[in-house]
Amino acid sequence: MSTLIPCPHCGDRPVQEFRYGSEAPASRPQTDSSIDPAPLSSLLYDSVNPKGLASEWWQHTAGCRLWFAIQRDTATDLIAETSA
């Protein structure tokens, strides 16, 4: 049995067709050059690694190549929601 991930563009596809990208925080710091770079650095290098429901970026690398957000329980790998 293969785990399926619901791609927002292609529908249910085998997990082997996808690549994990990163955690997807609720908000992103502004990338304006006049702001402090610390929040952007933290976004790139500091992982929260929660146990339970987490927002993540995934890419359908062997399909449409779309990046999309997944709400996944990191303890059970159950996917609650995907969105483009």
Ligand SMILES: [Zn+2]
């Ligand atoms: Zn796709």
